[in-house]
Amino acid sequence: MSMHTPYAPGAVSRRSFLKVAAAAGGSLMVGFWPGEGEAATAMASAPADLNAFIAIGADDSIVLTMPKVEMGQGTYTSIPMLIAEELEVDMDKIALRHAPPDAKVYGAPFGDQFTGGSLTIRTMFEPMRQTGAAARMVLVQAAATQWGVTADSCRAEHGEVIHAASGRRLKYGQLAAAAAKLPAPQKIALKDAKDYKLIGKPLKRLDAKGKTDGTAQFGIDAQVKGLKVAVVAASPVIGGKLKSVNDAKARKLRGVRQVVKLDNAVAVVADNYWYAKQGLAALDIKWDEGKYAKLTTDEVRTTMVAALAKPGHIARNDGDALKTLAADSKRVEAQYINPMLAHATMEPMNCTVHVKGDGTAEIWTGSQVPARARDDAAKVLGLAPDKVTLHNHLIGGGFGRRLYTDYVVQAAAIAKQVKSPVKLVWSREEDIQHCLFRGLYAHAVSASLGADGKPVAFSHKIAGPSNLAAFAPGWLKDGLDIDNVEGSDIFSYDIPNMRSEYTQEDGPVPTAFWRGVGPTRNMTVLESFMDELALKAGQDPLAYRLALLDKQPRAAHVLKQAAQLANWGEQLPPRSGRGIALMRAWGTYLAQVVDVTVSDDGEVAVKRVVCAVDCGVVVNPDTVAAQIQSGINYGLTAGLFGAITLKDGRVEQSNFHDYPILRMSQAPQIDVHIVHSSEAPGGIGEPGTAGVGAALTNAVFAATGVRVRELPLRPELLKKA
Template identity: 65%
Template sequence: MAIRHFITGAAEDTPSPSRRGFLKAAGAAGGALMVGFWALPESIAAGINPAVDSYVASAFITIGADDSVTLTMAKVEMGQGAYTVLPMLIAEELEVDLDRVILRHAPPDAKVYGLPFGDQFTGGSLTIRTLWEPMRQTGAAARMVLIQAAANDWKVDVAECYAEHGAVIHRPSGRSVRYGQLVTAAAALPVPQKIVLKPADQFKLVGTPVKRLDAKDKVNGVAQFGIDVHLPGMLVASVAASPVFGGKLKSVDDRKTRKMHGVRQVVRLDNAVAVVADNTWYARKGVEALKVVWDEGANANLSTADLRALMTAALKKPGVVARNDGDALKVLASAGQTIERTYINPMLAHAPMEPLNCVVHVGPDSAEIWVGTQAPARARDAAAKVLGMAPEKVTLHNHLIGGGFGRRLEVDYVEQAAAIGRQVKGPVKVVWTREEDIQHDVFRGVYAHTVSASVNAEGFPVALYHKFAGPSNLARWAPGWMTKEGVDVDAVDGSINFPYSIPNMRSEFRTEDGPVPTGFWRGVGPTRNVPTLESFIDELAYKAGKDPLAYRLAMLDKHPRARHVLQRAAELAGWGTPLPKGQGRGIGLLYAWDTYVAQVVDLTVSDSGEISVQRVACVTDCGIAVNPDTVVAQLQGGINFALTAGLYSNITIKNGRAEQSNFHDYRLLRINEAPAIVVEVVKSGESPGGIGEPSVASLLAAFLNAIHAATGKRLYELPATPELIQQSRAA
């Protein structure tokens, strides 16, 4: 039966139809019913330029004659719980038991599975925000069609029928029929013109804690990540890439390597060399035996000091104004006294637990790829370009991801694997070592900020000017998402929506791309802007002689949700109770991704400058928490991720190379260092906000403020090493 397209009519509890949304149903071969829907919420669509008329759907559900419900997932699972929460939305409206929903990775196809932004990717805390209504509408539309099919068969009024546990029931007679028995008849029906969603008080799944559907397979080893792929006859490649950014391969003496046991081949690339062998050990030993000479190029003498100087110099150049309430520049120019501070954000690596890897099998006129990627269509298309093939000739199998954090939005490792694979007969798995993974990352770049303020007689800011400079990730990765004024909406996030009532506020961003590859890092723009601005606000509170909590609350008259999370976090933390000498308590607030998060950090700073974090109180109002367990887990994970950055993380450059190489010098927070974490999720009726990233930026804000509370000294950069603490004390 051919696929038919239907434009939805308006419904009381669904958005009015527009070019942003439509529903489709199809009777698939074998008597299955397929339903897909995409509608972009207006709040997400605002400011996005690309036209979306051609988009089909971000997810499909297929109901089989055997009662199976298959959800084709356009999103990827990288630990955030998407493979549990999205099936909950389908199951809720479709009225099926959650354990009946089967997940299938979506193939790479941005036209079919792409977000309304025109791309197929997972990131930016967008999953629930963009799929909250479409997934429910998909399930509800399928439910309504199935109920209509049953009513038609029974020749009864559809109002007399309802759905429950994967069956349609006739209320007066008690008759019932399984969904699988209805799919053929349902596929022949028109899609309902009004999609009726459940009211919140009828939710059975949404809002309840549900165990992760993927947990069992991950525990018993059944779950397959990209690095687990093993094919018959597969070889393994280990890689040495140019240690200097932008460097090239000049020459390689591989005579010793080619004589080694298990080594099959040495592959030369423009900026790397790979050893292909029977297993990882042989491949790695083969790389170690190579004698490589690199052309280090223009960046041979690059240092961290150069990058910092580049970004601080950029602050003196004009940028793009993203927010301009009132006239902050005029007020500051006429003020008798202003307060100005400069902040530096360090370069950071992603350091996922699963290092980058990709399996490629290149044939004469087609290829297959097995990989874990956050952007499957981009990865497929990039590999096809390297191989000189049409994209439809490349089949990509996506897998679970052992840590993404933005790193797997990039396709460089897939391109490299394709370039190696085309020189190898048979399948080859390319696996980066931890050293390659950290030293050849697409890093969170160095950023510089200046923040200036003029305050009134009570010490509250009447003008605030935030200017910052650094790489524009959107300009490189998704230039079509830049606003028509040239604003990188990611770079300015956390500044343009800074929630405090300040009569005159200006946010200005200067794009300055350095020679080091940079990209998105968990928490994206707010991880740079929120700690900077929240630290500055905290400093203003102290200068005014006011309690930092009371100071913030006085400026949040327009944000009652922000006030509530701040007050509640303070209550959980025992705000105002005295602490011993050397201990500090700091607070931080975030509003981003349609989510409010407040955190309070309790920590101790020793005489030698060592920091230990004892406790974190975290309160979020993220709208409706579809699965509260997932929300809590995401916040806890983000807190520990952020503490790693706050205490230890810093990629430094010397002679054009990243100096850090593994977890011995790019440390992660260890289990004995993790604080006690108390999380509270505010019960809300608002549409869901993002939750994967907000706790990172808000934690770093509270962390900086707690250090000041403990030491009386304020840091203007991270990580908070003992050396930096001691320098601040001496200043």
């Protein structure tokens, strides 16, 4: 998920978020809040284990509460590294816990508790270091007071405070009770980068052991006494409703306990998943298919293409691109389409809910928005949010899908009618056919070239649904969905007349953020079109780009690095091709070179991807490399195979046989070069996905001469003539 926000990552002042509280047992708790005032006061008086990031016990235990969720991206290692760096503790001494749902405490700096948008390190880099430093400073002061010396004569290391002159030392656990009574420091001293012991080092992930030995707990692993399992069938037609269901056969089956009817779905509750599936198959369901019973992909595509002719919101308007283009009869024009895509997370949607008889409820799930999930479930249950306890878990793939709470709401609606705890598990078919999809977008691009082949005018028009309008309407900028234009609005090349415009066109298909969102779509289009312009100008695609980047040294550098590592310009065998693309978004610059071979039957094999990335200061280079590799494979999955299509209002794909995922045997060699940088940290979860699409299509063109303007790649179009 990607989003701009009206809040700058550094907008939270040091003094506004630090609170130090004493917890039962003489432990030290340090909390982080988005602001002062009544809300902060209320949080300070709440139980300390609900509002602190750092807990140091009298037994030397160190527990860190994670403000972001772990869904495979390495958050549960990078954030502890930031805290531990300044707290001066060893990573192997740290225990972690999931943050409870509380947007006031864990929603800084946005006021909304979520994980996404490649925002974690960008927004947490300084606050988490400050949190660790504040705790270190009060611990040092507590020791200095006990010894009757000045704080600056002491130092902290490896979970101890040491008085250099006398050699005395006290462990943090011995100081926690006294430190908890001290006020938060007014000025926080952070380390200089040259003194980092952890930041920038390739450290092992803290969640790796549990994920390899099976002890890690995901939402789907939740177990509660008396638990029943529910499976569900939702209307197969978009917007359809449940008309009737005959459940006589299902109720006679072994293990089936209950059939629950919802407005647009029906669920079978049973002793286990298998019994529930058998019961669901035995139902005789009739649907009211509604007004979208004949909806097709072609109809959605036609609507979006037509929307390109409508006026939109202007994201960028340098010079007068439209006038220059209108005057050029030789202008280059193209239309691109981004297809609909499913998220296809490895862990399907699931949620366990127990509605108790005492007016409370408990929820176990994995969510990118735990506070929203809790609050939305509470509405369905008719309970106040403080009567609902949500236990968040590790997530087996988010990709933006778990920024939404539909599966939690559905589980709550089912559990409301069931006396025992119930775990809702979507089948893979339900997951793919009732996903909240990446929408279909249409793009119109045009450029006017000067005598030297360089673009003097460039226009990019986008039409498609707005996810931001539904998810966070307050983040719209004068009505403009700034996520949908990201990448286009800061297109790096030096073009005197540049225009970027977006027309919102929402439709009946439920849509959502998808890993990389706006830049994933926009960079695929823009960087493919840049290759078209280079061809028109008769110039090498790399040289063409570099000639337009004199004012963007970071962009030029990653392009040069990727090209050099990939041996750009060398002669390749027939039906082999090499494509290059630049990606700039989320505060990160990234260039990729993709090598492909195309069989005579049109099948594309990706052999190698070389990536150079400048994401500013790096916390854990291993995580950066892993995220880029993951993002590239996710993007290649979409480019090679990914498309959700509609027929008669129904999603045609249902499982991995017709919505395939890149297999290990198909995955390319991926070489990642991380540029050393002292710039502010950029995002890294999504750039790999956003950068690979155009490099792939450009490589395919180099191999076949076929320009692909709508993914996924279609072998019938790439066959040897």
